[in-house]
Amino acid sequence: DVKVTQSSRYLVKRTGEKVFLECVQDMDHENMFWYRQDPGLGLRLIYFSYDVKMKEKGDIPEGYSVSREKKERFSLILESASTNQTSMYLCASSNRPAGTEAFFGQGTRLTVV
Amino acid sequence: QKEVEQNSGPLSVPEGAIASLNCTYSDRGSQSFFWYRQYSGKSPELIMSIYSNGDKEDGRFTAQLNKASQYVSLLIRDSQPSDSATYLCAVNNGNNRLAFGKGNQVVVIP
Secondary structure, eight states: OOOEEESOSEEEEOTTOOEEEEEEESSOOSEEEEEEEETTTEEEEEEEEEETTEEEEOSOOTTEEEEEEETTEEEEEESSOOGGGOEEEEEEEEOTTTTOOOEEOOOEEEEEO | OOSEEOOOOOEEEETTSOEEEEEEESOTTOOEEEEEEEOTTSOOEEEEEEOSSEEEEETTEEEEEETTTTEEEEEESSOOGGGOEEEEEEEEOSSSOEEEOOOEEEEEEO
């Protein structure tokens, strides 16, 4: 079974802190994604990566950056956390070719106070 | 127009009935279509994928794809209380990214 593991289930951070969310997958998938999910807004793509050291902006990249130094690990960085970044963050991975199904991690509920 | 739209509000169905969910998409070049189920407080899990026009059945679930009309639907037969969840439609247009609809909540009433 594909396993996508996010480093924290719940996280509380202060405004202005630099926050790191880590995601690891064990199925050698090329593609990895970071989404945030908010009530009424659905799942919105922040960034995705289709290869090591490669990244592309999604629909809402402002205030975020990402790092993919190894194939199995994709990190989301909040440079200076703000209260409007309080959300559920979901990591996913999928294999090539394009169009194969994505598998999700358990999610990180981030609260910025 | 949003990439993927799920416009129906919460759907309440009696146990044993059929639940029907619809999804439309805007990109005619879309190639792959998925339905995910998400229980409250949990992450989405894949329940169906469909790639060509027509119907695809898996147990009590049937996905239907009509590329000419740009819609994909999900039928849940013999609905059970355990089917109560939010169902997300996702579409891939070939550029390695998935676009999701906002989801439809299904409530199965015993």
